[in-house]
Amino acid sequence: MIHGIKSIKDAVKSVYALNAPAQLFAIYVKPLSAGKVQEKIKEDIVNTFKDNLYAEKIDVSFEVLKDVSGQEKESSPAQFRMTLSKPLKKEVIEEALTSAGYPNMLEQGLESGMEYQTVKIAFNSQQNEEAIKSTIKNAFEMPNPLKRVVSIGATVAGEMKSRAILAVIFSCIATIFYVWFRFGDFKFGSAAIIAVIHDILITLGAVAVADYLFGNMKIDSAMVAAFLTVIGYSLNDTIVIFDRIRENMGVRGNVLTPQLVNDSINQTLSRTILTGITTIGVLCALFFLGGPEIHGFAFVMLVGIIVGTYSTIFIACPMLLKWKGLDSASQALPRQNFPIQRRREVAKNT
Structure with a gap:
């Protein structure tokens, strides 16, 4: 039944007969991508309110194309350079020219989906030039009520969630290999990733609790960027301490002990606290003074840094x-009462 209709056939995922002989069918359609859903929503809204929408005025100017000698071209058709006040996609320009009654006026070779602010047009030089220009200018009054999509449906949200999960997974895998290469031991990378997973889960739980208690704390693209930033910050802090541990292990015979780790943490503790307090102060200012648009981003960053x-x-x-x-x-050594010295200090004393 739908075999010969290509546009419908491509959208159908499967067809099931609900009775025998088959008179009723269940048709499952493939889910739309995020871009298609947004375009469909925009198209439906514009069609519903088309008589009451604000029409955006695009200023249009024309310039006669001249040859190298500075004279206007005598050949027909006449060619003009049309300049718009803002870039528009090729399809939008073609639609405006078609609505003005000049469907084949635009130059050839423009790429679909690309935005252009200056294009070439051509029309018969025997036509009324001023009337054509006036008609084209009027055609570039077009409704554009939806500047951006702020809230979208479950299909787009699911696609965003999948991409965010993939981004976190790929960043964790890349981090494991980097720390493995940097420290020469897979266990350093594994310990860092476990801490990162802890940070993400705790922060995600805080977002869920905040949304339940106060509302308006939905995960969007800015919040996903904040999660990735938290991953980078946490890893940076972890690598600083791990680097000090590796440095001190060189003095202690390349043996890791609880005392060595404790001393390494104490040596970097002032840096960790000062950096954290400074960052938290800035994030508090963003959260309380930055307005509702960045509340989600600032909240994720604030909880994630802590x-x-x-x-x-x-x-x-x-x-x-x-x-x-x-x-x-890696058995623990007896506790030592002297502080760990740097390699250069030990070399100087010896």
């Missing part, structure tokens, strides 16, 4: 000890 600061100390480092404790060469 959680990421303590997870570096209380989750990443203990997990590193747990991983390294699986090796027989």
Whole structure:
């Protein structure tokens, strides 16, 4: 029944007979992509309110094309350079010219989907030039009520959620390999990723609680960017402490002990606290003074920075000890009462 209708056939996912002999059918249609859903919503709204929409005026100017000698071209048709006050897609320009009664006036070779502010047009030089220009100018009064989509349906939200999850997964995988290469041990990368997963889950839970209590805390593209920023901040803080641990391990015979980890944390604690307090102060200003548009972004960043600061100390480092404790060469040494010295200081004393 739908085999010969290509546009419908491509959209249909499956067809099932509901009775025998088959008189009723259940047709499952493939879900639309985010872009198609947005375009469909916009088209339906514009068609419903087309008689009451604000028409945006696009200013149009014309310039006669001249040859290298500076003389106007004598050949027919006459050619003009049409300049718009704002860039428009090729399809929008063609639609405006078609509505004005000149469907084949636009130059050839323009790419579909690209925006152009200056294009070439051509029409018969024997026609009334001023009347054509006036008609074209009137055609560029077009309704454009939807500047951007702020809230969209479940299909687009599901697509955004899938992309956000993939972004987090790929960033975690890339981080594991980077830390593995940087420190020469897979366990460093694993401990850092466990801390990052903790940060993401706690922050995501805080967003859910805030949305339940106060509302208007929906996950959007800005909030996804905030989650990825939290991942980067937490990893940066973790790598600073891990780098100090590796540096101190070189002084202690390349053996990891709880005392060495504790001393390394104390050596970087002032940096961790000062950086965290400074960042939290800026985020508090964004959250309370930045307006509702960036509340979600500032809230995720604020919670993520707080959680990421303590997870570096209380989750990443203990997990590193747990991983390294699986090796027989990583048994704890007796507690030492002298502070760890840098390699250059030890070399100087010897």
